[in-house]
Amino acid sequence: MDVLGLYRKTGALLEGHFLLRSGLHSPLFLQSAALLQHPLYAEAVGEALGRLFEEEGVDFVVGPALGGVVLSFVVARALGARALFAEKTPSGEMTLRKGLTVNPGDRFLAVEDVVTTGESVRKAIRAAEERGGVLVGVGTIVDRSGGKVAFGVPFKALARLEVPQYPPEACPLCRAGLPLEEV
Numbered sequence: 001m002d003v004l005g006l007y008r009k010t011g012a013l014l015e016g017h018f019l020l021r022s023g024l025h026s027p028l029f030l031q032s033a034a035l036l037q038h039p040l041y042a043e044a045v046g047e048a049l050g051r052l053f054e055e056e057g058v059d060f061v062v063g064p065a066l067g068g069v070v071l072s073f074v075v076a077r078a079l080g081a082r083a084l085f086a087e088k089t090p091s092g093e094m095t096l097r098k099g100l101t102v103n104p105g106d107r108f109l110a111v112e113d114v115v116t117t118g119e120s121v122r123k124a125i126r127a128a129e130e131r132g133g134v135l136v137g138v139g140t141i142v143d144r145s146g147g148k149v150a151f152g153v154p155f156k157a158l159a160r161l162e163v164p165q166y167p168p169e170a171c172p173l174c175r176a177g178l179p180l181e182e183v
């Protein structure tokens with residue numbers, strides 16, 4: 001599946017000077033919501049990502065809100081699993097909503113639209129593990145971590161991107177005076 005082609009076609013591949021969740025700056029931003037707003041594309045992405053984990057016996061899928069909500073749903077649908085999401089808490093961690101049940105030993109797949117440092121999906125993983133889930137894999141549409149991220153289980157991506165990302169103090173785009181965009 002030509003995932004980056006889909007990002008481009010839906011106007012979800014942005015070029016400029018962006019502030020990332022981690023505080024890093026980058027000339028490229030993938031606005032997954034612009035891609036996933038199209039149910040047919042979302043479904044195709046979910047099927048492609050789900051296929052990579054069909055041997056894992058997944059009971060539920062979990063993704064960090066907001067980006068991970070639609071993705072969790074479409075991947076879970078493809079796998080015949082339940083679709084959960086983790087939401088941000090005021091302290092900056094993530095939690096599963098009270099009414100969402102995890103049975104002890106439930107095997108789960110964590111999904112994320114874009115992985116840069118992996119911190120967001122890690123928080124969702126912790127939230128599901130705290131409820132008794134057992135992580136069996138991590139899937140992402142785009143891995144832009146540069147191979148620096150590992151979860152101790154298979155980590156699979158539909159696309160891997162080598163993109164520059166800079167700490168603010170070493171950002172050449174800042175030095176060039178390009179306004180910083182927060183998407």
Ligand SMILES: O=P(O)(O)OC[C@H]1O[C@H](OP(=O)(O)OP(=O)(O)O)[C@H](O)[C@@H]1O
Binds near residue numbers: 021115116118119
């Ligand atoms: O790997 P990381 O360094 O954590 O960065 C990637 C995360 O950043 C974005 O979420 P963000 O929290 O910005 O927004 P969202 O609420 O739209 O998902 C994206 O959806 C990933 O969850």
Ligand SMILES: O=C(O)c1cc(=O)[nH]c(=O)[nH]1
Binds near residue numbers: 115
């Ligand atoms: O690192 C991020 O925050 C990030 C990068 C990206 O390309 N897209 C996104 O939604 N978040």
Ligand SMILES: [Mg+2]
Binds near residue numbers: 064066068120
């Ligand atoms: Mg997110």
